Amino acid sequence: MASKTINILVKIWRQNGPLAQGAFEEHALKDISTDMSFLEMIDVLNEWLTRKGLEPIAFDHDCREGICGMCGAVVNGIAHGPDKETTLCQLHMRRFKDGDTIIIEPFRSQGFPIIKDLIVDRTALDRIIAAGGYVSVNTGSPQDGNTILIPQHVAEQAMDAAACIGCGACAAACPNGTPMLFLGAKVSQLALLPQGKLEAKKRVINMVMQMDKDGFGNCTNERECENVCPKGITIRNIARLNREFMKASFTIDH
Amino acid sequence: MSWFIQTFKSSLGKKYIMAITGFLLGSFLVVHAIGNSTIFWGREAFNSYAHHLHSLGIFVTFFEIGLYTIFFLHVITAIYLFFENRKARGGKYEMQTNAGGRTWGSRTMPYTGVVIFLFIMIHMANFHFVEKTEVVTISDFVTKVLTNPAYTLLYLIGLSMLLLHLSHGFWSLLQTLGISHPKYDEPLRVVAWAVAAIMGAIYILITLLMVISRTQLL
Numbered sequence: 001m002a003s004k005t006i007n008i009l010v011k012i013w014r015q016n017g018p019l020a021q022g023a024f025e026e027h028a029l030k031d032i033s034t035d036m037s038f039l040e041m042i043d044v045l046n047e048w049l050t051r052k053g054l055e056p057i058a059f060d061h062d063c064r065e066g067i068c069g070m071c072g073a074v075v076n077g078i079a080h081g082p083d084k085e086t087t088l089c090q091l092h093m094r095r096f097k098d099g100d101t102i103i104i105e106p107f108r109s110q111g112f113p114i115i116k117d118l119i120v121d122r123t124a125l126d127r128i129i130a131a132g133g134y135v136s137v138n139t140g141s142p143q144d145g146n147t148i149l150i151p152q153h154v155a156e157q158a159m160d161a162a163a164c165i166g167c168g169a170c171a172a173a174c175p176n177g178t179p180m181l182f183l184g185a186k187v188s189q190l191a192l193l194p195q196g197k198l199e200a201k202k203r204v205i206n207m208v209m210q211m212d213k214d215g216f217g218n219c220t221n222e223r224e225c226e227n228v229c230p231k232g233i234t235i236r237n238i239a240r241l242n243r244e245f246m247k248a249s250f251t252i253d254h
Numbered sequence: 255m256s257w258f259i260q261t262f263k264s265s266l267g268k269k270y271i272m273a274i275t276g277f278l279l280g281s282f283l284v285v286h287a288i289g290n291s292t293i294f295w296g297r298e299a300f301n302s303y304a305h306h307l308h309s310l311g312i313f314v315t316f317f318e319i320g321l322y323t324i325f326f327l328h329v330i331t332a333i334y335l336f337f338e339n340r341k342a343r344g345g346k347y348e349m350q351t352n353a354g355g356r357t358w359g360s361r362t363m364p365y366t367g368v369v370i371f372l373f374i375m376i377h378m379a380n381f382h383f384v385e386k387t388e389v390v391t392i393s394d395f396v397t398k399v400l401t402n403p404a405y406t407l408l409y410l411i412g413l414s415m416l417l418l419h420l421s422h423g424f425w426s427l428l429q430t431l432g433i434s435h436p437k438y439d440e441p442l443r444v445v446a447w448a449v450a451a452i453m454g455a456i457y458i459l460i461t462l463l464m465v466i467s468r469t470q471l472l
Contacts, residue, residue, distance in 0.1 A: 209264065211265065
C-alpha cells in the first residue's frame with residue numbers, strides 16, 4: 001500500500017503535576033505519514049514542541065511492540081484507541097482520515113493519579129500483585145518437568161489469563177474505574193493451575209482487599225473492559241474471580 | 255463473624271448483596287406476575303386469589319417483613335455503590351465512546367432504580383395501604399386506580415423502567431455470582447432478557463387490559 005500523508009488536529013491533555021489544573025491543548029499536525037504508529041505521531045509533535053522551546057508531552061511507552069503494557073491513553077473516548085485488541089503503540093495513523101480531530105486523554109480512574117500529561121501512576125496494580133499475585137516457591141533443585149500434569153485446555157485457559165499485560169485500560173474504560181478484569185486475569189492464571197491452587201483462597205481475599213484499599217470502584221458488569229483489553233481477556237475471568245472470592249471467603253480456615 | 259463483615263463490606267461482597275437481593279426481588283416479581291394474571295380471568299378469579307393469599311395470615315406478615323428487608327438492602331447498597339463508583343471514576347473524559355459493552359439497561363441502572371423506587375411507593379399507596387386500612391373489595395379499587403388515565407401512564411412508565419432495569423439486572427446478577435461460561439453465556443443472556451421481557455409484558459398487558467376492558471373486574 002502506498003504511503004500517504006494526512007493533516008490532523010490533535011487535542012491533547014496537558015497537566016503539569018498530580019495536583020495541577022489540567023487543560024486541553026490543540027496542535028495542528030501536517031503531513032503525518034499514515035505508516036506512522038500513534039506514538040510516532042506524538043514523537044513528531046514532541047520534536048516540533050522541543051524545537052519551538054516548548055515542553056514536550058509526557059507519555060508512557062517502552063517496548064512499542066504491544067507486549068509490555070507501558071503505553072496507553074484514551075483516544076477519542078476509547079482506551080488504546082479504536083482498534084480491537086491493540087495497544088496504543090500498535091495503533092497506526094492509517095486508522096485516521098485527513099482532517100480528523102483526535103482527542104487524547106490520560107487513563108482516568110481514582111486509583112490512577114495523573115503524574116504528568118498522559119502519564120498516570122499505575123502502581124496500585126503492582127500493589128494488588130504484591131498482595132497475592134504470586135506463588136510461593138521454595139528454592140532448591142528444579143523439579144522434574146512432568147511431575148505436575150496439567151491438561152492442555154487448562155493450560156490454555158491459564159495462558160489466556162496470563163496474557164494480561166497490566167496496562168490498566170480496563171480500569172480506564174470502566175464506568176466505575178475498577179481494574180476487575182486485571183484482577184480477574186491475575187487471580188485466574190494462578191487459580192487454574194495446581195501450583196497456584198495451594199494459596200488460592202488467601203490470594204484472592206488479599207488481592208480484593210488491596211484493590212478496595214486503593215479506592216477503585218465496584219464492577220457493575222458493563223463489559224466495557226473486555227472491549228478495550230489489548231489482550232482480549234474476557235469477563236469470564238471476572239466470573240471466575242467472583243466464584244473464587246465467594247468460595248474463599250466462606251471456606252478459608254483462618 | 256469478622257470474616258462475614260469483611261466479605262460483604264468488600265467491593266465483591268456488596269455486589270453479591272445486589273445480586274442475591276436482586277434475584278429474590280426478581281423472584282417475587284415472577285410470583286406477583288403469576289398471581290396478578292388472575293385478572294385476565296375476571297373478578298371472581300382475582301378476588302379469590304387475593305382472598306386465598308390473605309388467608310395465609312401471619313405468614314403474609316412474615317413474608318412482607320422479609321421482602322421489605324431484601325428491598326431496602328438492595329436500595330441502600332445501591333445508593334452506597336452509586337456514590338462509591340462515581341467517586342472511583344476519577345474524572346470524566348472529554349469524549350466518552352461506548353467501546354461495545356454498555357447497553358441501555360446497564361447504563362441507566364441507578365436511574366431506572368430511582369424511578370422504580372418511586373413507582374413502587376406509588377403502587378404501595380394505591381393498593382397495599384388502602385387494602386390494609388379500608389374495607390373494600392380488591393377488584394373494585396384495582397379498577398378505580400387502573401382506569402384512571404393518569405395512573406395508566408404512570409404505570410406504563412414505571413413498568414418500562416422496570417423492564418429496562420431487569421434487562422441488565424438478570425444477566426448481571428448471574429455474572430456477579432460467577433454463573434458464567436462461554437458454553438452458555440450467550441443463551442443465558444437471551445434467557446435472562448426473555449424472562450424480564452415476558453414478566454414485563456404480563457404487567458404491561460394487565461395495565462392495558464384495564465384500559466381496553468374497563469369492566470374486566472366488575
